[in-house]
Amino acid sequence: MTSLDPKSLPLSRxxxxxxxxxxTTEKRHAAIPCVDIHNHLGKWLTGDGTWMTPDVAELIRIMDRCQVDHIVNLDGRWGTELQENxxxxxxxxxxxxxxxxxVDFRVLAERGNATQTLVDQLHEAAKVGARGLKVWKNLGLEFRDQRGELVLPDDDRVAPVFDAAAELDLPVLIHTADPVAFFEPIDQHNERIxxxxxxxxxxxxxxxxxTFDRLIDALEAVVAGHPRTTFIAAHxxxxxxxxxRVSRMLTAYENLHVDLGGRMPELGRQPRAARRLIVDHPRxxxxxxxxxxxVEQEYHRWFRFVETDDECFGYAPDDEIPPMGRWDISALDIPASHLAALYAGNARRILRLPVS
Ligand SMILES: [Zn+2]
Structure with missing residues (x-):
């Protein structure tokens, strides 16, 4: 047995x-065939132009074993890259x-009618087969207009894009701001340090x-201002x-939905509140x-998290420092009566997929 001077141990080790x-309750597949509404299978996030999933046949074998019937790939981009996806x-x-x-929000910084260009891009994408629009959080934090001002999601120049999505029957999966800690001072109190x-x-x-609040208010204004558009607010x-707040928004706006993507750590540290949210807003x-x-084992962890009442386990592999904060999670124990809608029914309705 080795021992060390505890005072010399850095947090990183x-x-x-x-x-x-x-x-541990093992779940090697979902209780019913499920839809994963939030995933990334494209090229733009790998950084080197390769596909996120090099072997599609192997991905489908994993999906079959896990009862993942359908995956939404949020990485279509536009033009040739969309076609390739x-x-x-x-x-x-x-x-x-x-x-x-x-859509390529960089056009907001160019001369000409940027709004029309964005709407045209969306029409083009729908025509070739895109099934929805993903809006990433760089709208509000990165894209600027010709004057160099940031363009927020509730900007009038963006609004026609959301109207066009409704016309084209494309749901909009949007990520704004989150998480809170990325907007807070980097000091000893920051939980994501x-x-x-x-x-x-x-x-x-x-x-x-x-600020975080300004951006979330912008998201809410967008959802409120486009009641005909179907929104899925990510994470x-x-x-x-x-x-x-999420529950209040879901009650206020029938066109708003939320996905669980990437937030097992957040939900797992407040499992009763999270379960309540799902039970109170079943659609x-x-x-x-x-x-x-x-990664197949990570799908297993998700099914354990959603379906069982296991307590105090890691949201990441045990040999890794938990990336989103040093805490354990407890599972949600979603009642069987609510699993079908959460796992597949709501997504199938929104994506217009046949009921399996
Ligand atoms: Zn994502």
């Missing part, structure tokens, strides 16, 4: 093993994938950027730290993982 002993997934494997497009140390670009507390409404919460590249 601290990896405690939990002493609590509890049973559609050919690789939606067209090559009918019924298994829906690719969402992006290790995450921010690894990814300093993720910090938005800099002067000149909108539990972009406010997983404040489920009372508006969608299963999604944001698990990329897909």
């Amino acid at each position: 601290y990896l405690p093993r939990r002493a609590v002993r509890l049973p 559609l050919e690789r997934y939606d067209l090559a494997h009918p019924g298994r994938f829906s690719t969402f497009c992006h 290790e995450d921010l140390a690894t990814n300093p670009d993720w910090w938005f507390g800099k002067p000149g950027l909108p 539990v409404g972009c406010a997983a730290e404040d489920l009372r 508006q919460v969608l299963f999604g993982t944001d698990l990329y590249p897909v």
Whole structure:
């Protein structure tokens, strides 16, 4: 047995093993065939132009074993890249994938009618087969107009894009601001400090950027201002730290939905509040993982998290420092009566997929 001077141990090497002993409920597949509404299968996030999932046949084998019937690929982008995504997934494997497009908000900084260009891009994407629009959080934090001003999601120049989405029957999956800690001072109180140390670009507390609250208010204004457009606010409404606000918004806006993508850590530290949200809004919460590249064991963890009443387990592999904060999670124990809608029914309705 080795020992060290505890005072000399840096936080970055601290990896405690939990002493609590509890049973582990293995879930190797979803209880019913499910739809993963939030995933990334494209090229733009790998950084080197390769596909996130190099072997599609292997991905489909994992999906089959896990009872993941359908995956939404949020990485369609536009133009040739959209076409490549559609050919690789939606067209090559009918019924298994829906690719969402992006629009190129960089045109807001160019001369001419940027709004019309964005609307035209969306029409073009719908025509070639995009099944929805993904709006990333760089709308509000990065894209600027010709005068150099940031364009927020509730800007009048963006509004016609959301109207066009309604006309084209394309749901809009939107990520704004979240998480809260990325807007707070980097100091000893910041709960994501290790995450921010690894990814300093993720910090938005800099002067000149909108606050978290301004951005979430913009998201709400967009949802309220476009009642005919179907919105899926990513990562539990972009406010997983404040489920009372998410619940209030879901009650107020029938056109609003939320996915669970990437927020197992947040929900798992408030499992009773999270369960309540899902039970109270049975038509508006969608299963999604944001698990990329897909790892089969991580799907297993999601099913354990959704379906069982296991307590005090890791949201990341035990040999890794938990990236989103050093805490354990407890599972949601979603009642069987609510699993069908959460796992598949709501997504199938929104994506216009046949009922399996
Ligand atoms: Zn994502």
